Ligand SMILES: Cc1ncc(C[n+]2csc(CCOP(=O)(O)OP(=O)(O)O)c2C)c(N)n1
């Protein structure tokens with residue numbers, strides 16, 4: 539009865555195809571049609587500029603709190619780009635470029651971030667779940683969907699997104715364990731952006747990678763440079779093929795960085811240095827992808843300038859449409875409804891006070 543070594547499949551790959559200088563590892567380059575490459579570029583640029591505009595709208599009091607995505611465009615867009623419309627995406631709250639790719643109109647994002655349910659409504663023919671604010675809870679939903687796909691004999695997959703912080707939630711572990719045991723067609727995309735509000739990645743887990751958590755659940759795991767769209771795309775392609783073919787789930791850790799605030803209610807200067815942010819600025823996913831497209835002869839400075847102009851026009855149109863739409867939306871009195879079958883006295887009182895206030899300000903402040 540000696541003590542022997544149990545051999546485990548311990549290795550975790552790290553995948554990088556296009557580095558921060560724009561240099562390409564040609565044998566690893568995924569075959570992506572030129573028009574798809576240009577659409578990916580357009581979506582990243584649109585998402586980046588829209589993110590900036592949303593921040594400015596928030597600072598002007600024209601939308602509520604929102605979580606910027608700057609720096610993480612490739613980490614989620616690269617993964618979602620491999621999906622078919624019939625596949626499911628199950629987002630957290632920092633996947634705006636993926637939402638746009640799947641067809642979400644920009645104005646709905648503005649309407650949502652003003653607190654109107656109408657902005658969160660997903661058309662019945664789109665297999666996308668709404669944004670999930672309770673950290674990690676959506677990973678279980680994705681596993682449930684993936685299990686349903688398998689049960690029904692379909693070859694659609696469910697792709698869940700979450701952050702590094704979510705890997706400390708029980709939901710993450712339950713989800714991965716279920717996925718391993720039942721071999722469901724799920725792809726777990728962790729956007730490891732180094733921070734969970736003010737908690738750094740080093741305090742989230744003692745392990746060297748997040749990807750290796752997959753090994754404990756008997757599923758595949760890979761770590762990729764999350765600012766390299768090609769690496770994310772290639773890893774997602776592999777994972778989706780694995781899921782569709784019945785070979786089970788994959789955890790993809792996309793190593794990236796949250797360049798901006800956690801949400802507009804946060805001040806990162808209180809917990810991280812400017813030098814750290816500066817270091818990541820040089821690894822921007824968009825500029826390196828532009829270098830790649832330029833080297834392929836698909837994009838030059840003039841074309842980039844034209845794209846910049848086109849996305850700004852698209853954003854401006856969306857802001858105008860959203861602000862017009864919101865004039866006709868939302869009776870604020872609805873916030874008092876639907877929490878209780880019978881409204882408690884204190885809520886009735888607040889409702890009355892609100893009505894009095896509304897009368898005083900003559901309807902001003904609505905939607906503002
Ligand atoms: C269950 C739960 N606990 C706490 C919060 C508050 N909260 C919102 S985001 C966040 C950090 C999430 O970090 P991470 O998973 O790394 O995602 P990121 O914000 O970096 O995209 C926390 C603690 C929450 N929304 N849900």
Ligand SMILES: [Mg+2]
Pocket residue numbers: 701702703729730731732733734735
């Ligand atoms: Mg995080």
